[in-house]
Amino acid sequence: MGSKNRAIILANRQYVISAVFIAVIVIFVIRLFYLQVLNVDYRDWADSNAFLKRTIYPSRGMIYDRQGRLLVYNQPAYDVMVIKREIIPFDTADFCTTLGISYEWLVKRFKDITNKQLNPGYSPYVPQVLVPQLSVQEYGAFQEKLYKFPGFYVRNRTLRDYQYSCAAHILGNVGEVGKHDIEEDDYYVQGDHSGRSGVELSYERDLRGEKGIEILLRDAHGRIKGQYDNGIQDIAAIPGKDITLAIDIELQAYGELLMHNKIGSIVMIDPTTGEILCMVSAPSYDPHLLAGRHRGRNHDVLAKDMHKPLFDRSIMGTYPPGSTFKPAQGLIFLEEGVINQHSLYTCNRGYTYTGGKPACHRHSSPLSLIPAVATSCNSFFSWGLRDMLDNRHRYKTIQGAFDRWKDLMVAMGYGYTLDIDLPGEKRGYIPNSRVYDNVYHERWTSSTVISIAIGQGEVTATPLQMCNLAATIANRGFYITPHVVSKIGAEDIPSEKTVKHFTGIDREHYDLIAAGMRLSVIGGTCYGANIPDIEICGKTGTAENPHGADHSAFIGFAPHDNPTVAIAVYVENGGWGANFGVPIGRLMMQKYLRGNIPPSDLNLEERMISTSTIQFYTANGL
Amino acid sequence: MAYRKSVWKSLDHTILILYLFLVSYGWLTICGASYDFDHVFLFDIFGRPGMQLVWIGIAFLFAYIVFSLEADFYDVFSYHIYITVMFLMLLAVFFAPNIKGSNSWLVIGALRLQPAEFAKFATALTLSKVMSEYSFDLGRVKYFGTVIAIIAIPIILMFLQNETGTAVVFLAFFLVFYREGLSGYVLVGGLCAIVYSILELKYGKVIVGEYTSLGTLLIAILSILITQGIVYYYDRFTYPVRSLLIILLLFAGTGLTASLFIPVNFVTVAYVCLGVSALFLCYYSFKCWTWRYVYIALISFVSLAFRLCVNYTFGLLEPHQQKRILISLALEEDPSGAGYNVSQSLIAIGSGGLLGKGFLNGTQTKLKYVPEQDTDFIFCTVGEEQGFVGCLILLIIYLWLILRILYLTEKQPILFKRSYGYAVASILFIHVLINIGMTLGLTPVIGIPLPFFSYGGSSLCSFTILLFIFLRFDASRKERQQSNDFTRMGTSRKHL
Incomplete structure (x- = not known):
């Protein structure tokens, strides 16, 4: 009975055992359901394990000048890669001489590559860059011997190359992206290249194109095992767009030649379109220096140069505009009714109201606006400013008067950036009444600020703004936002880069100023720019500055009717405006309008090229 | 002749089909696991799928022989089988070369044999034999000692072979003892x-x-x-x-x-x-x-x-064993070291999703992220390529097989054969528990194969022998039942 009962109890244990088995399987199923169905992270982990998403780099857009001449293109370069796992002992002496590297450099480079701290992506199975950016010649020599060095490979990539050795500031250069770029734009990853300055930077999004992705399979050791899904999932790269500049590269090269051994800038604008025809900043550098393997080293040298060749003076240099400011003053006085065509002011070799300062040179007196512009009379414009600021019948306060003055200056393009399509443009400086209120505790008169009437004192402007003034006068009352790029691909640049700005000043006032500037060339300070059959209008400037000799400046446009070119020349420490500004302006105008320099001017050209201002700059500066 | 025919007729078809299903599913998975994107030699005799085909053939041969023998053969010769296998294991302790840290492989020419695998069915037979003795009582010191000794000998030999993982399998016999009277408190x-x-x-x-x-x-x-x-x-x-x-x-x-x-x-x-x-x-x-x-x-x-x-x-415990236990308790994470296997295994299985990536399309297994993926970690390949559905089917097949064995065993009136049936079910269960459990990160990593599924001749043959001895016992039960029915029918006719 007992044993029978026990047998039944024991037989029931089959259910306990079965229940245990079922329970375990149920637990497994629940766990699997969690792992495979509920949790989606594992799929991503698996993908990041197995898929190596290799970027396909698009080719960067080319850059052409206004005549369709190729300026910037891509050139193949070759990186020597190494797969550490595959190398066998090799002839290091031969290796080093072929690549032109030292044995010590090679040893250090190997150490750096295998250092996981410096190179987090290191794996002995994965190719690593050993010697970057071989030239075609170096590559040729190395390739012949490649069979001797198993484990070493060559990877193709592209480098920027330049057809001409000029226009470095406009073209800009391409360099490796920094941490900041990567944070700001998730398009970039470590090791990418992007435009660092010039058009390369401001048109980066058009030039760079779109990266493609190639999905490769990678095994547990990091070895590539082929394409995923036969490349169906890959994304092709979209090449960058080509860019056409408004710049005429020959004009640019000629400008750079003339500015040789000088510090300063030449800007030429087509006033009808706002296109910048050339924009020289001197001293400049060869753009080839900042492409290729030695970019870092060359950049250091250029950055340390005392004449700051990397600094684009045409848009970043803020100078006292000097007498090139006077046409703008004349326009304001006319617009505000302070003077008219016939108003006369006296000049007694200086502005007598404040005891002969600013001083002036010898010319007939009294005189009206047109001869005042032509002779660049300081007193005339000082009297004008006094009549505008100190006349309480016209304006209730000096502040009101001055801010009106400032607003008109701003309308002519001063005081703020012109929004040129290049990075780093400076705004220059036009003060408003608050500035003087703060400095002079609200007790100031025209005499306090009189030097701004002749473009000295607080006011500064970039050569681009000076040229823009010439363009505004050429257009008799408006300017179009200056720009260096005319076409992206086959399309014009967006219209917000070519906005037409009206100054709000009457056209007839402009005609007077233009007449003054024409007179200046025919028989005034710009006589040096007087050439037959082209009606050049101009205005010299001689800007005093605390750094040494006066800066020599010139603005102008031509021809007098329906002008097609405006120019500003600014030569630091060049002395009188007529010393450098006017002759360089004359040569540039002829180069652009005629295409060549007449034989009669070759002497002048020769003198301009061979004269250096840098010596006496240093003599005065140091 | 008539007798032979009836033995094969009495073979349990359900288990046979489940067995064939597991072996073929296993073979396909081994194909998937050893498939390389670079070279496609599925039927290469020197590749693992090819070798496994040879092993499957040998296993079928074993199945045929095992099933053809009289059921009483195993009763009579169980001790002999046990002693032979133990002797082979002892040989392995002294003569086996070191392969992956263990000395469990006897190498005879091209043939490699792992006697520890065969210890499973030998011990199961012997234990059943002892337990079926007339006066057997687990409570008596004599029998208790004998039982412990029978289990302890192969375990000790495995320790000497550095094959500690397989020793865990012998815990399975406690389920047999439980069924035959061991207190539930244990x-x-x-x-x-x-x-x-x-x-x-x-x-x-x-x-x-x-x-x-x-x-x-x-x-x-x-x-x-x-x-x-x-x-x-x-x-x-x-x-x-x-x-x-x-x-x-x-x-x-x-x-x-x-x-x-x-x-x-x-x-x-x-x-x-x-x-x-x-x-x-x-x-x-x-x-x-x-x-x-x-x-x-x-x-x-x-x-x-x-x-x-x-x-x-x-x-x-040994440091590496401590580490494995801590990892399975999620106390330590060491994705690049000892935890590598488990974390890669989870990634492979987890990335399979509901329906899997498809046969031969698993990236984690193909690109060798999961180690030992055709032997101990073969379940990862199923998880990645067949997904949740494939895993579910496999688990259900195992559960079905084990429950079917229990069901048939309970019909077995002879204690020896019943104990053996429980031993078979428990051994299969503990393999599934540990093997799949470790790929799911639920149990510590112990290198034991998935029955009928993992690559390997010794394990496939030993599991086949284990299962077919059971099937032979079941067949003889059916035969006797039929003949009993026949006799009963005969006697009743007489009475009539």
């Missing part, structure tokens, strides 16, 4: 020991509140619950049980209330509750004049004593 005790160890290792150093060690508290609460559960099991809701419960709740409540005002070590509260319940049980035992309640009271003290031993025992 299994519960074993289970408690595992749970306590996990709690102590995982939560022993976790401090809640000011002083309370979470692990110790959980163990104390668990042992209170177990003692109360046992008391309840015997006495239902009698008056003393109820009063004990009320007293315990009072103490626990006092502790909780006190904790609102002063920092309380809840472990102390739990200990006080344990002490009170032990005193009460002793008093009750004295009152009822029985030792039973004293034993129950002892359980709680043994539990606490065990807790103290856990850390000491854990310290005795």
Whole structure:
């Protein structure tokens, strides 16, 4: 009975055992359901394990000048890669001489590559860059011997190359992206290249194109095992767009030649379109220096140069505009009714109201606006400013008067950036009444600020703004936002880069100023720019500055009717405006309008090229 | 001739089909696991799929031979088989070369044999044989000693071969003992020991509140619950049980209330509750004049004593074993070191999703992220390529196979054959438990194969022999039943 009962109890244990088995399987199923169905992270982990998403780099857009001449293109370069796992002992002496590297450099480079701290992506199975950016010649020599060095490979990539050795500031250069770029734009990853300055930077999004992705399979050791899904999932790269500049590269090269051994800038604008025809900043550098393997080293040298060749003076240099400011003053006085065509002011070799300062040179007196512009009379414009600021019948306060003055200056393009399509443009400086209120505790008169009437004192402007003034006068009352790029691909640049700005000043006032500037060339300070059959209008400037000799400046446009070119020349420490500004302006105008320099001017050209201002700059500066 | 025919007729078709399904599914998975995107040589005789085909052929041959022999053969020769296998294992201890850290492979020319695999069915046969002796009683020292010795010998030999993983399989026999009369307390005790160890290792150093060690508290609460559960099991809701419960709740409540005002070590509260319940049980035992309640009271003290031993025992394990245990308890993560296998295994399985990536399309297994993916970690390939559905089917097939074996075993009137049936089911179960459990990160990593599925001749042949001896026993049961029916029919006719 007992044993029978026990047998039944024991037989029931089959259910306990079965229940245990079922329970375990149920637990497994629940766990699997969690792992495979509920949790989606594992799929991503698996993908990041197995898929190596290799970027396909698009080719960067080319850059052409206004005549369709190729300026910037891509050139193949070759990186020597190494797969550490595959190398066998090799002839290091031969290796080093072929690549032109030292044995010590090679040893250090190997150490750096295998250092996981410096190179987090290191794996002995994965190719690593050993010697970057071989030239075609170096590559040729190395390739012949490649069979001797198993484990070493060559990877193709592209480098920027330049057809001409000029226009470095406009073209800009391409360099490796920094941490900041990567944070700001998730398009970039470590090791990418992007435009660092010039058009390369401001048109980066058009030039760079779109990266493609190639999905490769990678095994547990990091070895590539082929394409995923036969490349169906890959994304092709979209090449960058080509860019056409408004710049005429020959004009640019000629400008750079003339500015040789000088510090300063030449800007030429087509006033009808706002296109910048050339924009020289001197001293400049060869753009080839900042492409290729030695970019870092060359950049250091250029950055340390005392004449700051990397600094684009045409848009970043803020100078006292000097007498090139006077046409703008004349326009304001006319617009505000302070003077008219016939108003006369006296000049007694200086502005007598404040005891002969600013001083002036010898010319007939009294005189009206047109001869005042032509002779660049300081007193005339000082009297004008006094009549505008100190006349309480016209304006209730000096502040009101001055801010009106400032607003008109701003309308002519001063005081703020012109929004040129290049990075780093400076705004220059036009003060408003608050500035003087703060400095002079609200007790100031025209005499306090009189030097701004002749473009000295607080006011500064970039050569681009000076040229823009010439363009505004050429257009008799408006300017179009200056720009260096005319076409992206086959399309014009967006219209917000070519906005037409009206100054709000009457056209007839402009005609007077233009007449003054024409007179200046025919028989005034710009006589040096007087050439037959082209009606050049101009205005010299001689800007005093605390750094040494006066800066020599010139603005102008031509021809007098329906002008097609405006120019500003600014030569630091060049002395009188007529010393450098006017002759360089004359040569540039002829180069652009005629295409060549007449034989009669070759002497002048020769003198301009061979004269250096840098010596006496240093003599005065140091 | 007629006899032969009837033996094959009595072969259980369900198990045969499940077996063939597992072997073919396994072979396909091995194809998937050894497939390389670079070279496609599925039927290369030197590749693993090709070799496995050869092994499957040999396994079928074994199945045929095993099934053709008389059922009594295994009864009579079980000791001989056991001794032969043990001898082979002993040979392996001395002569086997070191392959992947273990000396378990006997190498004879091109043939490599792992006697430890065959120890499973040999031990199962022998144990069943001993247990079927007329006067067998697990409670008697003589038999208990014999049984322990039969299990201990192969385990010791495996330790000597550095093949400790396979030794875990022998825990399976405790299920057989349980079925044949081993007290359920041993299994519960074993289970408690595992749970306590996990709690102590995982939560022993976790401090809640000011002083309370979470692990110790959980163990104390668990042992209170177990003692109360046992008391309840015997006495239902009698008056003393109820009063004990009320007293315990009072103490626990006092502790909780006190904790609102002063920092309380809840472990102390739990200990006080344990002490009170032990005193009460002793008093009750004295009152009822029985030792039973004293034993129950002892359980709680043994539990606490065990807790103290856990850390000491854990310290005795090899460092790599400690690491594997800590990883499976999610106490340590070491994705590039010892935890690499498990984390890659989880990634492979988890990335399979509901329907899997498709046959030969698994990236994790193809690109060798998961190690040992055609042997111990073969389940990863199923998980990645067949997804949740494929895994579910495989688990159901295993469960079906094991439950079917239990079902057929229970019909077996002969103790020897019944014990053997339980041994087969338990061995298969523990392999599935450990092998799939480790790929899912639920059990420590122990290198044992998935039955009928993993690549490997020794394991496939040994599991096939194990299963077909069982099928032979089942067939002979059916035969006898039929002949009994026949005789009964005959006699009844006579009576008529």
